[in-house]
Amino acid sequence: MGRQPCCDKVGLKRGPWTIDEDHKLMNFILNNGIQCWRMVPKLAGLLRCGKSCRLRWINYLRPDLKRGALSESEENQIIQLHARLGNRWSKIASHFPGRTDNEIKNHWNTRIKKRIKFNGLDPLTHLPVEQEEKIEDKIETIPESNLQKEEENETLDVTATVNNKAKRDDTEMDEKEKEVNTNSDETNELLKNYEMLCGSLDVDLWIDQEGNTFNTCSPSFSREDSLNPSIGESSTAKEDSLQQWGFDSVYSMLSWDGFNALEQELFLMENSQ
DNA sequence: AAACTCATCAACCGCACGCAC
């Protein structure tokens, strides 16, 4: 037979995570890694379902998360990617190291959408709204029966066209990802954007005990550390965020067992450049 | 100062896909 059910939701906690829960989850994952999300809450001593733990980790606790508002260049990149990929947020997010699909999705829905509309474009199709309306009018004048047939044969609908194109492009992109990556212009542009955003955003040079530097993104917390009143009031969010986890400094954080692997990885990256 | 509206985003829900049995 199949496996055990993911979780029975009876008696499981829901809603915002507390500092204590965050602490338990982060501590557990950094020390043990993730083998099976279903087991994580049990082993970490949390009254949450595995799904909830996974989400919390991915969207909020991951040490490599980049915090802070998205820059204009990032927004533009998102728009370009959305035009190509549609609402495939995880795909889009994969182009932005340290950003989550949820973050990008939220940003799209709350800000970029408006910006696009303001510019007279349809956020779904990325076409000028007037052009869109004309096409819609044309569709409306076609008898429904005809339309159905036509829809079966060829996709008249602009959205579908764009989405299909996006899917095609995406498939092609998956296959040709390496090829695309060799496109030096695009790569340079991406790198340039990334450098720009690293320069303008919440990025720090972490220094280890030997004096080596890690050019990495700060693990500082946003939105006043999500409902965490003890932290949000401070102006030095980064220090507070370290203290939140019981770290006095970046040194002690990196010397934490769970960060050893990350530290080594960062070292390797640094040395390979 | 209170009431109301709007914007933001963390978290939830349901579905699809892949894999284990």
Next chain:
DNA sequence: GGTGCGTGCGGTTGATGAGTT
């Protein structure tokens, strides 16, 4: 091959804070 679970994804909701009246 069929069944059911685990995971990941995208859509949606609702709590909260900020801004406005």
